[in-house]
Structures are given as C-alpha cells and as structure tokens.
Amino acid sequence: MKWGIVGNARSGKAAEAYLKKMGQLTVLLDDNNGTLSPEAVQELDSLVLSPGVPRTHLAVQKAINLELPILNEIDVAFPSLKDCRFVGITGTNGKSTTTALLGHLLRCVEPRTFIGGNLGKPLCEALTDDESPRFAVLELSSFQLETLFRLRLDVAILLNLTPDHLDRYPSAEAYYAVKRSIFKLLKPQGIRISGPFSGEGLRLPQTLLGAHNAQNACAAIQAARVLGLSNEAIQKGLDSFPGIAHRLEILGTQHGVLWINDSKATNVESTLAALSCFEKGLHLVLGGHGKGASYAPIVQASQNRVKQVYLIGEDAHTIQQAFGEKDRRVLGCRTIEVASEEIRKRAVSGDVVLLSPACASYDQFRNFEHRGNRFRELFDGI
Incomplete structure (x- = not known):
C-alpha cells in the first residue's frame, strides 16, 4: 500500500515516521516543493492530510473523486491503541487550556497519559516512541475534525461556539457543524459534555485568569470525574497546575x-x-x-x-x-x-x-x- 503524506509540518512528519516504522511505503507531498498535484495523487492508495491543507485543494479534490481514503494522522494511529481511553476536546476557544489541564489531572494519577492532537504532539509520535498510553487527551481543531472518521471517543467535550475561520468556511453555521461533528465520534457508551460546566466544591487553579478560564477548568473537572478521578485527586492536580504558555x-x-x-x-x-x-x-x-x-x-x-x-x-x-x-x-x-x-x-x-x-x-x-x-x-x- 502506498500512502501519500500531504503536508510537511509536524503531523505529516509524525505520520510518515510511524508508517515507515510499520513497513509501509510513503511519499511526502507538499505545495512548498511542488510535489502536491492531482497527477501525484493518482499513484496513491491513501492520503494522510495535514490539518492546514484544505479539502478544497485540487490534489485533495482529485483524491476525493478517486474515492481514496483520506485520513488524519490521529486516525492512522488510533487502531493501534486498543487499551487507551480517548478524550476529544473542541470549541472555538479554550481548547488548549482545557486539554492541558485535563491531561495534567490525569497524569497526576496515571503517568501514562498522552496529551496532544492540535496541542503540540501528534498521536503518531506516541507509537513511534513506543509509548503505551492509558489515556489520550486530544485537542481537536475544526480542520482535524474534517478528516476524522476512525477515532472513537470515550468522552467528547464541546466548550463553546463563536464565529471563527471564516476565511476557510463559507459561513459560521458551516464551521459550527464541523465542530459539533465531534459527537459523531463517540463510542456507543461514550459521554458527551457541553456547557454550562460545573466544578462545584473544588478550588480552581490560581494560574488561570478570567471567568472564561473558570469554565475551561470546570469542563476539565467534569471530564476527570467521568473518568473516575476522586475530588481529592482532582484538587491535588488543580493545585499543582502550572498554567499554559501564551494563554494569559x-x-x-x-x-x-x-x-x-x-x-x-x-x-x-x-x-x-x-x-x-x-x-x-x-x-x-x-x-x-x-x-x-x-x-x-x-x-x-x-x-x-x-x-x-x-x-x-x-x-x-x-x-x-x-x-x-x-x-x-x-x-x-x-x-x-x-x-x-x-x-x-x-x-x-x-x-x-x-x-x-x-x-x-x-x-x-x-x-x-x-x-x-x-x-x-x-x-x-x-
């Protein structure tokens, strides 16, 4: 099977490294070096699409017309992580903070917790590095949700919706529809979490400023409770959360x-x-x-x-x-x-x-x- 890796950013490189480790044949396609074209796609069996490359790209449209599977790097990694519980977090704002905080809370009780997706580390890197996470907390952007089909979530969190990325989507409603599609990725017994959020009985981190971050923290608390953490364990994690760079x-x-x-x-x-x-x-x-x-x-x-x-x-x-x-x-x-x-x-x-x-x-x-x-x-x- 011949895989086309579309985009030379971190997620594309991670998918390429993992597929090569598994003995798969890959070819890197990128606009910057002129290799991403409709002609190149015709020789492939499947595409791994980086989030920054829109589905409207001529080469991607060619793949759609050829009915080639088009995957996100998360979907490439997911089938190999059978003993892992997955949490997906999306929304217009607060995704990174909520992902980082929930990941921190889980790591306090289970060090084998992966934190990534749109927040830094691609999931394929966990496999390339021979990690065996018991939890995976994934920040999911609208661009990633466009090409996620295999991933199945134990918990799906939708934080909020306000107009964004109108340079990519024809309307706010189209953007909202992509965001809401996170709930289509839930397992049959999966838990859906959306606002308003409550963290009743717990002290929120002093490193998070503002009422909006209080809501982000409460969303993380609700998810942690759903995943079995006690209030005592959650409070210890809240008290030790260092905050997150570039967010207030x-x-x-x-x-x-x-x-x-x-x-x-x-x-x-x-x-x-x-x-x-x-x-x-x-x-x-x-x-x-x-x-x-x-x-x-x-x-x-x-x-x-x-x-x-x-x-x-x-x-x-x-x-x-x-x-x-x-x-x-x-x-x-x-x-x-x-x-x-x-x-x-x-x-x-x-x-x-x-x-x-x-x-x-x-x-x-x-x-x-x-x-x-x-x-x-x-x-x-x-």
Whole structure:
C-alpha cells in the first residue's frame, strides 16, 4: 500500500515516521516543493492530510473523486491503541487550556497519559516512541475534525461556539457543524459534555485568569470525574497546575507594569475574554492575519479599559478603521518590536501590557508560539 503524506509540518512528519516504522511505503507531498498535484495523487492508495491543507485543494479534490481514503494522522494511529481511553476536546476557544489541564489531572494519577492532537504532539509520535498510553487527551481543531472518521471517543467535550475561520468556511453555521461533528465520534457508551460546566466544591487553579478560564477548568473537572478521578485527586492536580504558555501567561512586572502574553488569542472572542479580566490601564497589542470577523466588539469592550492600542500585522488598517481614524488611543506600529518600544515610552506603574492579537500570526510569524516567544524576548530585553 502506498500512502501519500500531504503536508510537511509536524503531523505529516509524525505520520510518515510511524508508517515507515510499520513497513509501509510513503511519499511526502507538499505545495512548498511542488510535489502536491492531482497527477501525484493518482499513484496513491491513501492520503494522510495535514490539518492546514484544505479539502478544497485540487490534489485533495482529485483524491476525493478517486474515492481514496483520506485520513488524519490521529486516525492512522488510533487502531493501534486498543487499551487507551480517548478524550476529544473542541470549541472555538479554550481548547488548549482545557486539554492541558485535563491531561495534567490525569497524569497526576496515571503517568501514562498522552496529551496532544492540535496541542503540540501528534498521536503518531506516541507509537513511534513506543509509548503505551492509558489515556489520550486530544485537542481537536475544526480542520482535524474534517478528516476524522476512525477515532472513537470515550468522552467528547464541546466548550463553546463563536464565529471563527471564516476565511476557510463559507459561513459560521458551516464551521459550527464541523465542530459539533465531534459527537459523531463517540463510542456507543461514550459521554458527551457541553456547557454550562460545573466544578462545584473544588478550588480552581490560581494560574488561570478570567471567568472564561473558570469554565475551561470546570469542563476539565467534569471530564476527570467521568473518568473516575476522586475530588481529592482532582484538587491535588488543580493545585499543582502550572498554567499554559501564551494563554494569559503572566511574564512578570517591570517598573510596576504587568506584562501578559496571550498570543493564543487568534480570534475576536478570545481577545474579548482576555479584556474582561481587567478593568483599566490596559496597553493592548492587536493585529496579524485577520479571519474576516468584525472588530467592533473589541472597540466596544475597550472603551473604559484600554489606555492605548498598538496595531501590528497585515490587518492593522482594518482594525484602525473599526476604532475610527480619530481615536487617539490607536497607534500603528507594524511590528511587535516597534509596539514594545512604544509601550515602554507610555506605560506607567499600575498599567497592564496585554498581547492579545485577535488575529492569526502567520503574516509575520511561524505560529502563535513564535509570536508569543518573541513578545517574551522583548519583555526580557532581548
């Protein structure tokens, strides 16, 4: 059998490594080197599709017309993990935080817990590294859900739904339908969890700021209880949770000014949640690759909270228009480096600097981690 690995990112490389380990014939297909074409697909028996490659791609459409199996790397790995209980987590916002927290709670009682999917590590890497997880907690993006058919979940969590990825989907309703498809992956006796969530009787982690993160924590608590953890075990895990990078991550204080890295806020709703954590004195860094959503809610939410707005990236002009050309709080900076310089000129003791861009990062950075790490470097004076 000849497998086509579509996309040379981490998930594609992980699938390729695992299939080669199993003695399968693979060929890597990627737009960047010109190998991903309808002609190349004709010689394959199956495709492993990276989440970043849309099904509308001509080569993928050719595979669909040829009725080739089109799999996600998670589906490649799933059949070989028969003794593992699977949790899938999706939603517009909060996926990574909920996945990381639930994974942490489970690891406190079962070290053989895999945490990954859209959050960092592909599932195929667990097999390549000869891991034998008893639990797998998977963050599932809408892009991944498009090509998941084999995976069967013991627990499926849908956190929330707000418009996002309108640059990929024809409507918010189409995007919501993909998100809700997580429940189609449940085993016959699987448990469905959706809001409102409750963590009654437990203290939530101090490392998670905001009411939205309280809901994320409660979703993780509900899942942990369903999976058999006692309140005592859950509380120990909550108390030891270190937080998660790039999600309202407190970098520290300089000259009385608190700096917070929320680079994972890649849509308007995430930034609104971040803004709700603060009452005043905000220096807000916005911008990047927009997703077609209106910035008007951010303008409204910033009225009494935000002292200054620093615009970066390709959607800066659109955001400026939303605020209005005469809003003197808005400063065009183009890059995060210039924004940092301007912030240091203006912020005073008691203020808060918040990177919460409401946009994707790939106009200027490899990913949101790259953007957040650069912001951390600027805080550190590098």
